[in-house]
Amino acid sequence: MPHAPSLWRGPAPLLLASTSPTRRGLLESAALAVETRAPGVDERAVEAASAGLSPLALAERLASAKAGAVAAQAPDRVVIGADQVLDLDGTVFHKPADRAGAAAHLARLQGRTHALHSAVALAVDGTVAESFVVTARLTMRPLGEAGIAAYLDAAGPAVTGSVGAYQLEGVGIHLFDRIEGDHSTILGLPLLPLLARLRGRGLLAV
Numbered sequence: 001m002p003h004a005p006s007l008w009r010g011p012a013p014l015l016l017a018s019t020s021p022t023r024r025g026l027l028e029s030a031a032l033a034v035e036t037r038a039p040g041v042d043e044r045a046v047e048a049a050s051a052g053l054s055p056l057a058l059a060e061r062l063a064s065a066k067a068g069a070v071a072a073q074a075p076d077r078v079v080i081g082a083d084q085v086l087d088l089d090g091t092v093f094h095k096p097a098d099r100a101g102a103a104a105h106l107a108r109l110q111g112r113t114h115a116l117h118s119a120v121a122l123a124v125d126g127t128v129a130e131s132f133v134v135t136a137r138l139t140m141r142p143l144g145e146a147g148i149a150a151y152l153d154a155a156g157p158a159v160t161g162s163v164g165a166y167q168l169e170g171v172g173i174h175l176f177d178r179i180e181g182d183h184s185t186i187l188g189l190p191l192l193p194l195l196a197r198l199r200g201r202g203l204l205a206v
């Protein structure tokens with residue numbers, strides 16, 4: 001299918017400091033010209049140095065670290081970095097390493113409401129100019145061991161690609177009773193406030 005004409009008005013494509021195909025897809029679906037570069041940030045080291053930070057503040061610090069790392073190498077580009085933290089009553093979850101890790105996540109998340117804090121940092125002229133966080137709240141059904149196993153069979157290896165072991169736009173939708181928050185925030189890149197900020201900088205045609 002031919003690409004929609006780009007709505008990006010920057011002199012060069014938006015530089016996304018992320019390895020997330022989901023984030024890249026969200027921007028491309030919004031007809032932005034995007035280039036990606038791995039942020040090369042040791043997230044666990046940043047987290048270790050951020051003891052005492054709330055999960056929300058940790059997400060913002062990680063997003064800023066990623067945007068800042070890439071922007072320092074590309075001072076002439078508009079750069080965005082992002083990070084998503086799953087917060088279950090203050091406990092931070094990371095992407096599960098394997099099926100067993102995903103099963104352990106779901107056993108703890110089931111029957112409860114968790115928050116997804118999705119942070120974005122925007123860098124221009126080589127440094128982070130602004131950042132923000134949007135939170136979504138998701139209430140997971142009580143699944144039981146058999147329910148978790150059936151879900152993991154259906155979801156497959158993709159479960160290690162997201163912090164909560166689910167892709168909401170896929171079979172992950174079966175896990176939930178209630179969702180409060182914007183779809184793109186749950187996928188990891190809150191588009192409405194991001195587009196508003198880019199528009200405010202004269203970088204969008206609409």
Ligand SMILES: Nc1nc2c(ncn2[C@@H]2O[C@H](COP(=O)(O)OP(=O)(O)OP(=O)(O)O)[C@@H](O)[C@H]2O)c(=O)[nH]1
Nearest residue numbers: 018019020022083084161162163167168186187188
């Ligand atoms: N497709 C999909 N991806 C999701 C969903 N929820 C969370 N994610 C992804 O889970 C990942 C969250 O981990 P992060 O550490 O923020 O990002 P990452 O994937 O490691 O990529 P970097 O930006 O390079 O750090 C992101 O790639 C999100 O896009 C979802 O419902 N669907």
